[in-house]
Amino acid sequence: xxxxxxxxxxxxxxxxxxxxxxxxxxxxxxxxxxxxxxxxxxxxxxxxxxxxxxxxxxxxxxxxxxxxxxxxxxxxxxxxxxxxxxxxxxxxxxxxxxxxxxxxxxxxxxxxxxxxxxxxxxxxxxxxxxxxxxxxxxxxxxxxxxxxxxxxxxxxxxxxxxxxxxxxxxxxxxxxxxxxxxxxxxxxxxxxxxxxxxxxxxxxxxxxxxxxxxxxxxxxxxxxxxxxxxxxxxxxxxxxxxxxxxxxxxxxxxxxxxxxxxxxxxxxxxxxxxxxxxxxxxxxxxxxxxxxxxxxxxxxxxxxxxxxxxxxxxxxxxxxxxxxxxxxxxxxxxxxxxxxxxxxxxxxxxxxxxxxxxxxxxxxxxxxxxxxxxxxxxxxxxxxxxxxxxxxxxxxxxxxxxxxxxxxxxxxxxxxxxxxxxxxxxxxxx
Numbered sequence: 548x549x550x551x552x553x554x555x556x557x558x559x560x561x562x563x564x565x566x567x568x569x570x571x572x573x574x575x576x577x578x579x580x581x582x583x584x585x586x587x588x589x590x591x592x593x594x595x596x597x598x599x600x601x602x603x604x605x606x607x608x609x610x611x612x613x614x615x616x617x618x619x620x621x622x623x624x625x626x627x628x629x630x631x632x633x634x635x636x637x638x639x640x641x642x643x644x645x646x647x648x649x650x651x652x653x654x655x656x657x658x659x660x661x662x663x664x665x666x667x668x669x670x671x672x673x674x675x676x677x678x679x680x681x682x683x684x685x686x687x688x689x690x691x692x693x694x695x696x697x698x699x700x701x702x703x704x705x706x707x708x709x710x711x712x713x714x715x716x717x718x719x720x721x722x723x724x725x726x727x728x729x730x731x732x733x734x735x736x737x738x739x740x741x742x743x744x745x746x747x748x749x750x751x752x753x754x755x756x757x758x759x760x761x762x763x764x765x766x767x768x769x770x771x772x773x774x775x776x777x778x779x780x781x782x783x784x785x786x787x788x789x790x791x792x793x794x795x796x797x798x799x800x801x802x803x804x805x806x807x808x809x810x811x812x813x814x815x816x817x818x819x820x821x822x823x824x825x826x827x828x829x830x831x832x833x834x835x836x837x838x839x840x841x842x843x844x845x846x847x848x849x850x851x852x853x854x855x856x857x858x859x860x861x862x863x864x865x866x867x868x869x870x871x872x873x874x875x876x877x878x879x880x881x882x883x884x885x886x887x888x889x890x891x892x893x894x895x896x897x898x899x900x901x902x903x904x905x906x907x908x909x910x911x912x913x914x915x916x917x918x919x920x921x922x923x924x925x926x927x928x929x930x931x932x933x934x935x936x937x938x939x940x941x942x943x944x945x946x947x948x949x950x951x952x953x954x955x956x957x958x959x960x961x962x963x964x965x966x967x968x969x970x971x972x973x974x975x976x977x
Contacts, residue, residue, distance in 0.1 A: 571613055572620035578604045579621055590626040591681050591698055597626035628674055630664045635699065635721070642763070645671060645717040657763060657903050671715050678703050678719075684806060693806075694789045702789050726768050727795060728775035737765065737901075738910040739938045742931045745945070745961045746913070749897055750776035752954045753831075753854040754947060759867035760901035765908035766858040767791050767835070769901055773856065777831055784827050786820040787835030800827060817841040821848065833857065842874035843882060849894035864898040864914035868925050871895065884923070892925040893918050896946045902933075910938055915946040930962070 579600045582588075588596045601622045608614045623632035634640045634653050642654040648671050651664040666674075679686060682695035682703075691710045695703045700722030707715050726732045729750075733743040750756060750773050758770045771792055777783060782798040790803050802824060807814035817834070821844040824832055834845050834857040849855050859874075861867035868891060875887045895916045902911040913931040920926065928943025940962060945951075951958040 569620075571608070571617035572624070575601065575604050575617050576621040576624050579625055583625065591677065594622075594626040598622060601625075628677065629670065630666060631674065631719075634662075635701070641721050643717075643719040643721070645715070647714040654763070657906050657908060668714070671717065675703075675705055675715065675717060679705075685809075689809075690806065696790050696803075700790070700793060702791055722791070722793065726772040729772050731775075732769065732772045732910075737769070737908055739931075741940070741962070742910065742913060742938050745930070745958070746773060746897075746899065747776045748951060748954075748956050748958065748961060749945075750774075750856075751778060752947075752950045752956065754896035754950065755849050755854060755894055756856045756897045756899060757867055757871065757895055758856070758858045758899045758901070759861040759864060760858075760911075761860060761862065761903070763908075764901040764903055766901060768908075769899060769910070770833070770835075770856060770858050773899075774831075774833065781830040782828060783831045783833060784824040784829040785833040785835060786817060786824055786841075788817060791835060792833065818844050821845060825853070829853065831855070836860075837871070837874060839874060840878040842871055843878040843887075846871070846875060846887070846890050846894055850890055861900070864900040864912045865927060867898050867900065868895065868914075868916065868927065872925065888923060888925060889920050892916060892920045897930075898927075904933065909933065913938075913941075915943055917946060 579597065582600045582604075583590060583597065586596075590597050601618050604621075605614055605618045608617075623629055628635060631643060631651070634643045639655045640653050641657070644652050645666070646652070648666040648668050651662045651666065652659050653662055654660075675686065678697055679693065679695055681698055684693050684695045686693045686705055686707060691707045693703070693705050697703055697719070702720040702722070704718040704720075705715060726735060726737070729743045729747045732738055733740045738746075756773060758766050758773065760766045771794065774783065774792070774794055774796065777796060779797055783794065783796050783800075785792050785794070785799065785801045787801070788804045790801055792801065802820045804817055804820060805813065805815040817839075818841045821832070821834060821841055825848060832845070832848050832853050832855040834841060834855070837845060837857045837859045845855060845857055859867060859870060861870050871891050872884065872888050876882055876884070898912075898914045898916070899910060900912040900914070901908060903909075904911065910931070911933045912929065915928045915930050917926045917928060928946075929941030930943055930945050931938050932941045933939075945958050945962065948958055
């Protein structure tokens with residue numbers, strides 16, 4: 548280590564006189580890359596080692612604003628994501644996307660803005676390749692789409708020409724931890740304390756909950772918070788296309804789909820994950836997002852008495868139930884509405900619908916499913932609804948009052964009195 552430090556100090560002092568911070572950053576980065584190669588360091592997996600090398604290289608420079616900026620730029624270029632790293636370091640940034648090399652956008656608090664960052668086509672490709680290297684997923688003409696998870700938990704989605712017209716389209720959905728529990732959602736103003744207390748109890752007693760909403764409405768965050776109410780003695784198995792749920796539960800196994808290999812083999816679908824999850828002794832099954840025929844497998848699991856939760860895209864609680872009655876039909880010609888509709892009515896207990904209202908994510912409706920079907924339509928009741936200013940108590944009864952009662956919970960007291968969300972209600976799975 549002493550010898551290496553001596554070499555680094557000598558190299559630092561031999562840096563030529565540089566006239567700009569960009570030149571200083573480039574020179575520092577060049578030296579750090581040389582040391583990274585010599586020591587066999589993986590920059591994305593060993594950022595602390597890169598930081599140490601950067602500090603050693605700049606130690607011989609005159610400390611000033613240019614030196615500090617050079618150190619940051621060099622680190623971002625080697626162990627981060629270059630010009631985009633500033634957005635990864637900003638906790639307020641929820642998503643970053645690139646429409647074209649000169650059109651880089653970010654979203655803060657649900658609002659998008661064009662950034663001053665300008666890349667070229669080669670830089671965009673290099674950044675994407677660096678991001679994908681950690682995930683092991685690939686992107687080429689035969690596979691023009693890719694979903695992957697970055698080391699910090701962010702979700703990467705890329706589409707390339709000729710699916711896009713000209714440029715690579717890149718979306719990075721940041722993993723911003725803001726709510727771990729339902730009480731956290733109430734603190735953020737996503738729902739009222741009264742509704743939070745009700746949902747906390749509903750999850751604890753094992754009701755099946757579907758979280759619905761549009762894109763960027765906060766479905767995954769809400770689902771994560773709801774799962775914080777699952778009793779600690781239960782075993783949660785989550786199934787997702789890409790890992791997005793981050794739980795603090797003591798007994799949790801996360802499963803992720805897999806794309807096919809270059810030979811077209813080895814793909815693992817979400818339907819397969821749900822089937823395998825049921826063999827892993829879960830007491831609570833979670834499907835990250837229901838999109839296609841896996842809805843049938845989810846319903847079958849619910850119908851067998853397995854408490855479950857899921858998210859899906861829908862514009863209202865009613866549309867969410869309608870969609871759940873339609874998606875299972877994709878599983879095959881032998882599945883028809885005469886089976887699916889009553890199964891949905893008998894399995895789904897609550898639908899929590901979220902929307903972006905006045906630029907903020909909010910729960911717009913909490914609807915109960917009674918279990919009855921009238922004229923081919925699943926009967927629903929409004930437990931809570933957005934009244935234009937806040938989430939107010941609706942005129943509908945909650946489902947399965949008996950399950951609350953068996954757990955020693957007076958659900959009417961929860962609904963008729965505004966209570967502060969306190970400790971999680973501990974109750975066994977049904």
